[in-house]
Amino acid sequence: MWTYLSEWLQLAVRWIHVVTAIAWIGSSFYFIALDLGLRKRRVLPEGVAGDAWQVHGGGFYHMQKYTVAPEEMPDELTWFKWESYSTWLSGFALLFLLYYLHPALYLISPEKVDLPAWGAVLIGIAGLALGWIVYDLLCKSRLRANDTALLAVLFVFVVASSFLFDQVFSGRGAMLHTGALIATIMSANVFFIIIPNQKIVVADLKAGKSPDPALGKAAKQRSLHNNYLTLPVVFLMLSNHYPLAFATEWNWVIAGLVLLIGAVVRHFFNTMHATGEKLWWCWPLAGIFFIIVITLSGAPGWRSGADAGATSQREFSADPQYALAHSPHLQDAEAIIAARCSMCHAKEPLWPGMIHAPKNVRLETADEIVHYAALIERQAVRSHAMPPGNVTGLEPSERAVLATWLADGQTPGLGKGL
Ligand code: HEC
Structure with a gap:
């Protein structure tokens, strides 16, 4: 009976997870495009940095952005946070139902390390927690003054984590944990930094104090990271249905290339929203990275030698x-x-x-x-x-x-x- 119900539970949780993820990434894409598309067209009310006109679903919307805040706080303020939290919670539930309840099927690779079930689960959970701590420390280090340098170090950090996961888990488990690590970083950014900082700002403004600009700056930086991570995280979550992507010793390199593809494609859209300029070179570059991914998936591994290559010639x-x-x-x-x-x-x-x-x-x-x-x-x-x-x-x-x-x-x- 349990196995029967567990199958339906998996489907239900996966359904919820995909829906909440659509809601989260959808609102995230919307606000990035809105924010970058705001213009200072004419004389705007006091405190308004830019506005935009939009049409959708039979009505016209006039959006205005106040920086730092309107003179008087509105009574009703909509916060965007549950999309993120529910995506993480449903994702973790799914990780638990599949990988942590059936580690022998999805997580452990006795040929690499013959972990006991509890050991594999412990490494998975500890890896996600530790990954967030290291990321958070990097963001709070002196690197925070330089967006590009910080992004480069974070790239190396995620690829290294993926490599480490692949040393202890099956390829499938490693790719999924790389995705789960990125997803945890993104949700924790919302939970621990973006929302709390915004709450302090609102409280300060209500108390008539001027808020610390560092709070907004840190939140903006985390938001930038989330923006660049949305596309890769979706790929990594889907990859567990495609053995060519995960069942190769190069899966951690593939994860790195996917991070680059995600960044290049986001760069195209970010630039287009901000300036209207279309950087067409982004697409062939993303294409080249993808061709390298495809080539790597059939390349011989460094552990198994020529074995994989020989069979993939056929x-x-x-x-x-x-x-x-x-x-x-x-x-x-x-x-x-x-x-x-x-x-x-x-x-x-x-x-x-x-x-x-x-x-x-x-x-x-x-x-x-x-x-x-x-x-x-x-x-x-x-x-x-x-x-x-x-x-x-x-x-x-x-x-x-x-x-x-x-x-x-x-x-x-x-x-x-x-
Ligand atoms: C220990 C149990 C087990 C053994 C042994 C096993 N499989 Fe599987 N197989 C699974 C599971 C579990 C899945 C479903 C994976 C998933 O959920 O994506 C699966 C899925 C598959 C699929 C469908 C993949 C898809 O998504 O379309 C094929 C084909 C397959 N296995 C072939 C094989 C072959 C060939 C062997 C022997 C060389 C084998 N399996 C041995 C458990 C097993």
């Missing part, structure tokens, strides 16, 4: 089913899959707590194996995403046998004459 043709079903190597592939995959990918899986085949992928008969050939290639040959953490000990030589069978799919007519 191309998989579009309609190989007949040849695969008649390949002389099918029996060998079947035996390997029965030994290494079917304990989970069966109508009645033997893996404790599993009530049906994951993603409904059953690999019990030759027909099923042929049917899922393309997915098997992606999950177990081109990438090493399956078996998760290699729990069933699939040997490199066995991956090579699977590759040989899959390569037969490209030989049209194979088997017809037999």
